[in-house]
Amino acid sequence: MVFSYENLYSSSTARAKRSEIRELLKLIARPEVISFAGGLPAPASFPLDKIAEITRQVIEESGPQALQYGPTEGDPKLREELVKWAAKDGIEVDLEQVLITNGSQQGLDLVGKIFLDVGDPLVVELPSYIGGLQAFNSYQATMYGVPQDDLGMRMDLLEEKLAELKGKGIIPKFIYVVPDFQNPSGVTMPTDRRKRLIELTMEYDTIVIEDSPYRELRFEGEQPEPIIKLDKDGRVITLSTFSKIFCPGLRLAWAFGPEELISKMVVAKQSMDLCSPPFNQAIAATFMSQGLLHKQIDVIKELYYKKRQLMLSALEEHMPEGVSWTRPEGGLFLWARLPEHMDAKELFEEAIANNVAYVVGSAFHCDEGGKNTMRLNFSYPSEEQIPEGVKRLATAIKKTM
């Protein structure tokens, strides 16, 4: 008889489900499917030769250190490079305000660990990044959604929500936003909304988690102020990552925040994995110290700009009336809206039959809304695939309409 584990599981395990996106990606792995579903960077952008050369240098110059355990907070050299990197945007942080993580996903998990007990309240965007929802869900948090418009989370509705919660004695542990070229919607929050966001955290005694993996990938328009830069009161943790501006395969990201909060995250990380790979950190630090990150970002921006153009043109050309989409000024994604009565989940089967894939928008909603929406990724598909994929998608939509 096989023993049943049911009585041994934690309550979060009972609740946990595999990511819809990641399970989906397995199903659509057929080579004939053009996928706008993933969120992968274009591998053509990876600086293979530079990484090979730098790795050789790292092993030669500091192999025994790079292959040993390292400090939980991260390699001091890499953290110093990141302090300098922050300064270019006017963000002033000390070394003690920087933590290296295994991708920003670990940053989100750490935020969950230090703030969330079962049932604890927090505020997210509608729609919101699915990895954030998953991380906070794993702590069994209670999530309150505040709708976006084309300028990000609506501050009037946030204020309403915070007041309503306060009336019930509820103070959110934090407000989670992806302010730049949001995943999934592609929209960016302007500076005035960011200022208002900080004001509201002060009024309602909470903090902001600013998750900004795409900020450096702006093709056009002006960059609003980073939220952390607007904060004078220690109310912002900012998560940034090498995954979208260098490569994801090193699994390196970082968090900036008030020293006290970073220190709590360091303690939590000690029990999670002791430290991020010193080998990978040495590679990233050397890549930065040689001034290569700026150049790498230019390469990626040029590539994605072209791909976004191709996708926008194709949407313009093929989509039937009633379908609308965002026009992100950077990043990896855009967001399409079908007519109200349509359901992107129902459409999915027809799309797959047409050999094209996307992620249904409801996956990004903590309230099961967004049924008529979808996320389209333009960074990963090739320049040949983008127009053809959009054409296939339009065919599926027209047929289902």
Next chain:
Amino acid sequence: MVFSYENLYSSSTARAKRSEIRELLKLIARPEVISFAGGLPAPASFPLDKIAEITRQVIEESGPQALQYGPTEGDPKLREELVKWAAKDGIEVDLEQVLITNGSQQGLDLVGKIFLDVGDPLVVELPSYIGGLQAFNSYQATMYGVPQDDLGMRMDLLEEKLAELKGKGIIPKFIYVVPDFQNPSGVTMPTDRRKRLIELTMEYDTIVIEDSPYRELRFEGEQPEPIIKLDKDGRVITLSTFSKIFCPGLRLAWAFGPEELISKMVVAKQSMDLCSPPFNQAIAATFMSQGLLHKQIDVIKELYYKKRQLMLSALEEHMPEGVSWTRPEGGLFLWARLPEHMDAKELFEEAIANNVAYVVGSAFHCDEGGKNTMRLNFSYPSEEQIPEGVKRLATAIKKTM
């Protein structure tokens, strides 16, 4: 006014403290201190040239994949190598029973995540690995300690404890053991105790977490059966790591277990960090596929055997009567006992004044026992440092006696 975060923290953050060992390691970083305190592998053993060569190959042959996101469960090539590796010890596992983690510390964290709610019971050894205690503590578990003797956890006392708990309606979520050259004690559990352990899990409806980072590092004597091999009922998760047999700086380890439990761990890992670095996994897979891991283990064993000999001889030569120690047949550590009335914490100051360091044994006890014990590491200090360090330690002990 600076805002206070106290109301925002989770209860585990309120409880968390930095690791005593890791904080200690910072204090004793003076070059004149000979440290037996760390648990670091000898960097002289790291195969730098091989890693440089293999990294070049990985980038050349599969750079775009290795630098991209990968599956949460780990690189299939690495997992296949590990299935083969297991077979050499008679451990039969399928690919679906293997999960790659960021060091075994993440394995411990994942075990905590899938099994432990606040207050949940589990059984640990007295003494036990501090990283395990930290991980389970971060889930606010209730830990019950069962004493070891020179053959590991005492099964008679375990049975007593399980019966006592059952009388109170308490079933431990799992029993956590480090059966081979335990950290901290250096002792190994013989096969008959391992069999009894499995019987007891069946009788008391629980499972075993077998944490075995040092098993491959046996200098002499015969290897008992791995606990997972004795289990026919899906009651064992085994954690193993590259940190002690290859190098820690890649932060790679793995878990073997029943498919259902591994699948739960995969879901939990998705929300923690998406995946372990595919770059590092490709390096480890290539290292294994070239048959280099066996050779590497031979190099390490020769090195550590010599160091253990040096430490045992020096202890024999310098220690005053009343001090005893274990004689581990492998691994990185041995365990010393001072006379009952002595306190290793009080001794520590005198030891540091003599420029030698160790870890106080109480840090490894969930019940604050072990005051007269200490852990001595012999893998990291040099062959010159070991006799000199033991001499200094003996001087400090004699003075304090």
